[in-house]
Amino acid sequence: MSARGTRRFIADLLHGRRPRPFSADDADAAQLRAAITLRSARPGSAAPRTEFVTDLHQRLAAELTGEPTAAAQARPGRPVHNSRRRLVQATSIAAAAAAVGAVVDHAVTKGVPAESGRDQTLNPTTGQWRTVSASADLTEGAVQAFDLGSVIGFVARTGGQLRAVSGVCTHLGCRLALDAAASRLDCPCHRTSFALNGQLLTHQLPVAPPALPHLQVREAHGAVQIYAPPGPAG
Amino acid sequence: MVGDGFYPDWEAVYRDNVDRVYRLMFAKVGNRPDAEDLTAEVFLTALRPLRVSASAAEVRAYLLTTARTVLAGYWRRTLGHEVTRLRDDDSLEAAPADAAATAASADALGRASVVLAELPEHYRRILQLRFLDSCSLREAAAAMGVSVAYAKVLQHRALRRAAQLLEAGR
Numbered sequence: 001m002s003a004r005g006t007r008r009f010i011a012d013l014l015h016g017r018r019p020r021p022f023s024a025d026d027a028d029a030a031q032l033r034a035a036i037t038l039r040s041a042r043p044g045s046a047a048p049r050t051e052f053v054t055d056l057h058q059r060l061a062a063e064l065t066g067e068p069t070a071a072a073q074a075r076p077g078r079p080v081h082n083s084r085r086r087l088v089q090a091t092s093i094a095a096a097a098a099a100v101g102a103v104v105d106h107a108v109t110k111g112v113p114a115e116s117g118r119d120q121t122l123n124p125t126t127g128q129w130r131t132v133s134a135s136a137d138l139t140e141g142a143v144q145a146f147d148l149g150s151v152i153g154f155v156a157r158t159g160g161q162l163r164a165v166s167g168v169c170t171h172l173g174c175r176l177a178l179d180a181a182a183s184r185l186d187c188p189c190h191r192t193s194f195a196l197n198g199q200l201l202t203h204q205l206p207v208a209p210p211a212l213p214h215l216q217v218r219e220a221h222g223a224v225q226i227y228a229p230p231g232p233a234g
Numbered sequence: 235m236v237g238d239g240f241y242p243d244w245e246a247v248y249r250d251n252v253d254r255v256y257r258l259m260f261a262k263v264g265n266r267p268d269a270e271d272l273t274a275e276v277f278l279t280a281l282r283p284l285r286v287s288a289s290a291a292e293v294r295a296y297l298l299t300t301a302r303t304v305l306a307g308y309w310r311r312t313l314g315h316e317v318t319r320l321r322d323d324d325s326l327e328a329a330p331a332d333a334a335a336t337a338a339s340a341d342a343l344g345r346a347s348v349v350l351a352e353l354p355e356h357y358r359r360i361l362q363l364r365f366l367d368s369c370s371l372r373e374a375a376a377a378m379g380v381s382v383a384y385a386k387v388l389q390h391r392a393l394r395r396a397a398q399l400l401e402a403g404r
């Protein structure tokens with residue numbers, strides 16, 4: 001019986017936090033089961049957040065773009081909830097040029113915006129959640145650079161949502177610098193710049209470099225964490 | 235497309251089922267961050283190999299099987315103990331627009347109220363305040379006219395008693 005683990009788990013549940021793992025036995029499990037039954041009966045708490053539903057939709061679209069799906073063609077006449085977002089998701093690589101031109105607010109200075117509309121998420125085979133900042137330090141609108149040894153990047157909280165992107169230019173691998181005032185990541189090598197969501201903003205290259213890969217980010221135990229491979233320092 | 239028909243594409247599968255899968259997971263883990271992660275895991279695992287030519291009922295059965303595996307893996311990773319599992323009568327069939335939502339959350343609601351009704355008044359009250367009315371320990375203590383320390387003890391005992399009742403009814 002792990003009284004402490006159970007107590008903490010229940011406190012986390014009550015606060016709507018992600019409960020912390022511990023080694024539970026039968027008696028613990030029975031109590032946790034009761035706590036979960038009661039907690040999930042709380043009125044109004046069972047429905048998913050709209051942001052989550054849209055985000056997951058986007059992630060899936062990115063994961064599945066390699067496959068020929070019927071959704072690759074935007075179908076007019078079907079009800080859509082968010083036409084702008086749907087447009088981006090429904091874009092096959094072939095159609096990317098046109099669609100990206102239509103939805104990106106900043107103009108690409110020249111060149112072909114090849115795959116810049118396509119989201120890539122880094123999914124390390126042996127990753128772990130690694131803390132990059134205290135939750136409280138990353139306030140709304142804030143951006144922070146992090147260096148985990150294995151990956152470097154930037155994490156931002158915009159509209160209540162966390163987003164992390166790689167901090168390496170997708171052209172030739174220079175380290176990006178944050179221009180906080182312009183909410184932009186600038187490459188010192190070839191004047192390429194990216195938005196905080198990884199989207200390519202401007203460049204002067206013959207071929208547009210792809211968008212910055214996303215990193216999985218979460219908040220747990222009052223910390224902002226990135227899912228990354230273990231660093232050289234362990 | 236919805237009901238007995240077929241889904242035209244994976245997006246339709248997603249739109250029609252994301253709410254159901256999430257509610258099911260929430261009923262099993264009781265917290266949003268994990269329910270979101272597990273829902274994402276179900277769709278990321280299930281959608282790639284999914285044959286959209288399968289009927290809606292088959293697709294849901296498949297999502298449910300995936301959800302069962304994902305949930306079992308979650309408990310194995312976190313507590314080494316299968317605290318909750320998808321049972322044979324768990325389903326994704328109920329329409330999410332229904333007031334009662336999915337069978338899973340309706341079930342949790344039902345079991346919670348049955349257990350609460352069987353508890354002694356003090357126990358029922360503290361669990362109601364803490365788990366259902368989102369009160370802090372301090373607020374719950376104030377509402378019951380007891381000290382914070384006693385409210386804490388009460389909650390602990392009440393939950394243990396509720397667990398016994400639930401186990402007996404399983």
